[in-house]
Amino acid sequence: MHAVAQRSAGAPDTSVSFGGIVERTDIRSSMAPFHVAPGYRTVYPPVVVQALGDLILEYQAAFAPLIARNREWDTDYQLCKAGGTHIHFGIQIDMVGLTQSFLDEMADKQPWVVRSAVRERIFEIENSLAMYHLVEQIFANGAYAPPYSVRFRKLLGKMRRHVKKPIALLAPTADKYAAMLATEFGITDGRRPSVLEVRETTGFDEFFGPDEFHAHVELENGGCRYALYVRASDPVNKLKDPRVQVHHPLLRDPAMRRLIKASAVTINIDDPDMNAALKINDTKEYAPAMHLGFQVTSEHDIFTPAFIRHLDGGGAYDEFSGDTRLLPAFGFYAASRGLDPANDTFPVRAKPAKGTYGCYGHHRGCISDRYFRQKLRKSMRVQQGGYLIQPEMQIPTVVDSDTGLSYDCIDRNFFGVVPGQAPHFLGGMRSLMPSDSIEGQKGRNHGSQFTVCAEVTG
Numbered sequence: 001m002h003a004v005a006q007r008s009a010g011a012p013d014t015s016v017s018f019g020g021i022v023e024r025t026d027i028r029s030s031m032a033p034f035h036v037a038p039g040y041r042t043v044y045p046p047v048v049v050q051a052l053g054d055l056i057l058e059y060q061a062a063f064a065p066l067i068a069r070n071r072e073w074d075t076d077y078q079l080c081k082a083g084g085t086h087i088h089f090g091i092q093i094d095m096v097g098l099t100q101s102f103l104d105e106m107a108d109k110q111p112w113v114v115r116s117a118v119r120e121r122i123f124e125i126e127n128s129l130a131m132y133h134l135v136e137q138i139f140a141n142g143a144y145a146p147p148y149s150v151r152f153r154k155l156l157g158k159m160r161r162h163v164k165k166p167i168a169l170l171a172p173t174a175d176k177y178a179a180m181l182a183t184e185f186g187i188t189d190g191r192r193p194s195v196l197e198v199r200e201t202t203g204f205d206e207f208f209g210p211d212e213f214h215a216h217v218e219l220e221n222g223g224c225r226y227a228l229y230v231r232a233s234d235p236v237n238k239l240k241d242p243r244v245q246v247h248h249p250l251l252r253d254p255a256m257r258r259l260i261k262a263s264a265v266t267i268n269i270d271d272p273d274m275n276a277a278l279k280i281n282d283t284k285e286y287a288p289a290m291h292l293g294f295q296v297t298s299e300h301d302i303f304t305p306a307f308i309r310h311l312d313g314g315g316a317y318d319e320f321s322g323d324t325r326l327l328p329a330f331g332f333y334a335a336s337r338g339l340d341p342a343n344d345t346f347p348v349r350a351k352p353a354k355g356t357y358g359c360y361g362h363h364r365g366c367i368s369d370r371y372f373r374q375k376l377r378k379s380m381r382v383q384q385g386g387y388l389i390q391p392e393m394q395i396p397t398v399v400d401s402d403t404g405l406s407y408d409c410i411d412r413n414f415f416g417v418v419p420g421q422a423p424h425f426l427g428g429m430r431s432l433m434p435s436d437s438i439e440g441q442k443g444r445n446h447g448s449q450f451t452v453c454a455e456v457t458g
Contacts, residue, residue, distance in 0.1 A: 019402075051115040102117075168229065284352075
């Protein structure tokens with residue numbers, strides 16, 4: 001669950017009954033308790049689901065050149081191939097909460113109209129699913145089994161049939177292993193979950209940390225009996241400070257990395273020491289091809305300083321005026337997103353193009369703001385891979401009619417992809433942040449003690 005809202009809330013879109021807010025303490029996770037609005041369920045019409053599926057196909061095409069650039073061996077991501085192309089089996093789309101008025105409006109529109117409208121509401125797309133056990137369990141209520149829980153387990157079955165192997169979770173660093181034990185199994189004493197516990201809790205067949213994977217490979221005489229669902233994101237301390245050095249006992253070892261890439265069903269594995277341009281983990285470099293953002297490696301890819309020409313007796317000289325002028329390429333992108341390129345006061349968000357998720361490393365502001373430009377320059381000196389620039393998006397708000405409280409909402413939508421089939425909507429989670437909470441005031445919407453979750457289906 002990596003999404004974080006990208007904008008402060010607007011006027012309330014609608015008023016709905018949450019059916020009371022239920023505190024779930026029965027889900028094993030260090031993040032518990034969780035809060036759920038059982039009476040608030042959002043149903044996407046088929047045309048919106050189709051639009052998201054079409055955008056996933058675009059995403060896979062936009063991602064293909066990144067896979068080629070990342071390639072080290074012929075066996076890389078071989079289990080992800082079908083018909084000469086690579087498949088991202090699980091995909092998460094983080095986006096603005098789709099309001100009921102928007103969904104009603106889109107229900108009878110042409111597919112290309114809906115696709116265009118949905119595209120403008122997407123923050124980013126991730127090519128693996130996280131916190132799958134939470135989404136499976138959080139909306140279950142008595143005899144009610146959420147569609148996601150059924151569809152996700154079916155997806156895992158289809159993946160097993162495609163790769164002809166059981167599928168194991170792999171945390172490639174000790175920090176990631178400890179974090180997953182805590183958040184996904186509620187284990188904080190370092191014990192290893194049993195195979196039965198892994199299967200019941202997550203749907204996967206085994207769970208390896210670095211030590212466990214080393215032991216498995218040794219037992220298999222250098223091979224791997226499982227397909228690997230690799231959770232490759234860096235630990236939080238690295239996300240907060242890109243200068244932090246992470247110990248990589250698996251991925252820094254070429255033999256281990258080759259085996260992992262050959263066994264992976266996630267396309268997210270880097271040599272930690274490779275050139276940043278070749279890295280693929282937690283990348284947003286697909287976004288420009290999908291018109292979801294504008295990638296830069298310097299602030300001067302966005303604008304050029306403006307100068308005033310002065311004349312005196314000794315000749316002419318230029319003095320920086322303190323203003324900026326948008327470069328034509330960025331101005332064209334801004335105009336295509338409905339912004340006025342002649343007015344550089346529109347709000348934007350700059351986010352690292354590689355290696356991060358959530359709001360780590362993000363900056364919000366206006367191109368004309370010197371403080372924003374200063375922060376961007378500073379971050380670019382330590383953040384490899386450049387930045388992605390997007391318009392700052394308006395986050396809708398929903399009022400709980402039972403309490404009168406207002407919530408900012410974003411949607412996290414999950415899709416499965418298998419060979420020969422269109423992307424399949426697994427379901428989603430609406431993240432509701434109280435507008436008057438500390439995080440809400442900061443324009444941040446993520447998993448916290450304040451967050452209320454509501455089901456999205458279709």
